[in-house]
Amino acid sequence: MRWQGRKGSSNVEDRRGGGGRRMGGTAGKAGLGIGGVIIIVIVMLLGGDPSALLEGGAISSVQTENQVTTTQTNEQPNDEMGQFASVVLQDTEDVWNKIFKEELNTDYPEPKLVLFSGVTSTACGRGESATGPFYCPADQDIYIDLTFFEELQNRFGAGGDFAAAYVIAHEVGHHIQKQLGASDYVNSQRGKVSETQQNELSVRLELQADFYAGVWAHYADKWKNVVEEGDIDEALNAANAIGDDRLQKQAQGYTVPESFTHGTSAQRKKWFLKGYQTGDIRQGDTFKTNDL
Numbered sequence: 001m002r003w004q005g006r007k008g009s010s011n012v013e014d015r016r017g018g019g020g021r022r023m024g025g026t027a028g029k030a031g032l033g034i035g036g037v038i039i040i041v042i043v044m045l046l047g048g049d050p051s052a053l054l055e056g057g058a059i060s061s062v063q064t065e066n067q068v069t070t071t072q073t074n075e076q077p078n079d080e081m082g083q084f085a086s087v088v089l090q091d092t093e094d095v096w097n098k099i100f101k102e103e104l105n106t107d108y109p110e111p112k113l114v115l116f117s118g119v120t121s122t123a124c125g126r127g128e129s130a131t132g133p134f135y136c137p138a139d140q141d142i143y144i145d146l147t148f149f150e151e152l153q154n155r156f157g158a159g160g161d162f163a164a165a166y167v168i169a170h171e172v173g174h175h176i177q178k179q180l181g182a183s184d185y186v187n188s189q190r191g192k193v194s195e196t197q198q199n200e201l202s203v204r205l206e207l208q209a210d211f212y213a214g215v216w217a218h219y220a221d222k223w224k225n226v227v228e229e230g231d232i233d234e235a236l237n238a239a240n241a242i243g244d245d246r247l248q249k250q251a252q253g254y255t256v257p258e259s260f261t262h263g264t265s266a267q268r269k270k271w272f273l274k275g276y277q278t279g280d281i282r283q284g285d286t287f288k289t290n291d292l
Ligand SMILES: [Zn+2]
Pocket: 170, 174, 206, 209
């Protein structure tokens, strides 16, 4: 995927300690912790120049690795993986701003992407990296522990930058569904329909998010030429790897279709491709079709 040298989004909140990690998985350079911020404020209150402290490196030792913090900085992530996520988010903003304006005659409310490590607080409760990337409809933020992408590569054999971009675009897809009413509809059915029917609604919701990820890929490529040889295969490989049937087979050796909540590998690939090939949001009504 071509992403380097492009502007990142201003909607990234970096809650990771230690300034994040590099793509290879080695720890990045230490960032500015709460302690560092407090020291700078004190120095400024005393009329001093905090840059002397920063340059001298006196602050960096305050920060501990993997510290859970809710400090918000407006700085762009300084590690490669964080910058990558920021550029992909910007790409999704460009695509959905235009589609909302031109096809839906409304403004696109841009979601925030929260980068965290380990645990973080969300309006949907405690967010944990073990859950994988997720979207919280209550605060309309996307939460990702970027080490998930290493897991995608190591555990599911679905590496590559475009696979990671597909995952981010899928979570943005859930944000689109929140705006267009699909996720509220599925939630409203909870308790009114059987568990099997609820799971089927969940599958339809997930496949539509895959479709929207495909729509993103369609326009990002058309406008910015981001797709390189092999990229679509990377996304399809990721969609294939995290399908319910694959995950269940890996976990228990057999599949239980009624318990699927994300769709099969074939379905996930199909809907991503449909979005990618058409770029037409009207083709993505996974709730009406009998042919998932
Ligand atoms: Zn999803």
